[in-house]
Amino acid sequence: MVQQVEARHLPEGTMTTIEKVISTCQRTVVGKKEVVEALLVGLLCEGHILLEGVPGVAKTTLAKTFSDVTGLGFKRIQGTVDTLPADVVGTYIFDAAKSSFKLQKGPIFTNILLIDEINRNSPKTNSAVLEAMQERQVTISGETMSLPYPFMIIATQSPLEFHGVFPLPEVLIDRFLLSLNVDYPSAEEETLIATRFGAPSSDKIEPALAKDEVSRLIDLTRQVYLASHVQSYIVSIVQRTREVPGLSLGASPRASIALSKASRVGALLRGRMFVTPDDVKQYAPLVLRHRLVPSTSVGAPSMEEVVRTILQETSIPPRTD
16 A cells, blocks of 8 residues: 555646746746745645845745746735734724725735734734634634635744844744745856846746646645654654753644645655655754744854754654555
């Protein structure tokens, strides 16, 4: 039975579709292939992405381009200290012509929501996002409403901002499937960016996917086989984060779920219908590093280094199925 599952081939045209999404994004966004792939992982996992990087490295452009290429609805919220929960989820307003209240939906009613500089929002505003991230629904004046399918939040923040920002609570950070560092481009990439900026071009991006194709790919990722010994390997990695000296907080069981999902999509992006330990190793840093909290910031190693060490020290269980 196991061999039959692992031998299952991808449906014809799947890899062509995936490659088309990535290549179409790169026509607008120079480089950043790994980030684009990670955004696709987030979408197919029905998860959310936290983009971290200094200003000017195309975090907003990445999110907008990705939504255009996938053919999904897109809206943006600019994080500010005076952004209210109603500015995100919406509210009821009085219609004088009809002498009644009507619902004015907020920007959260979309497929891909970009929250730019999420750490500038007040804790009260960000708390309104929690229900949407976990339950795919919002509550307005006591009425619960489902969000469009699929739904994904891409949030950005700069690691250099210290004034006018609020630290994100762990309960919110834990809702993000992946945390991605968006770095500076290479010299060659920056030259191409500068050349493209000065050249005439069309702003129109033709979608590489239709919404029903996105749903089909999401369903397909759920069929990717995850053997019991690989699942045990994932759990061992996550549990090790709770035993590392110098960490005040390890990863929660939600991290095990997130790493399982991301590994499935990672296998799919590599043209396989089964997960290998290498898929787990590739996505473990992206899934875990934002969930770990050092006991002290003085002399603490980066959380990515901590995850890399855990991967080196955790053995892969023998296959039992």
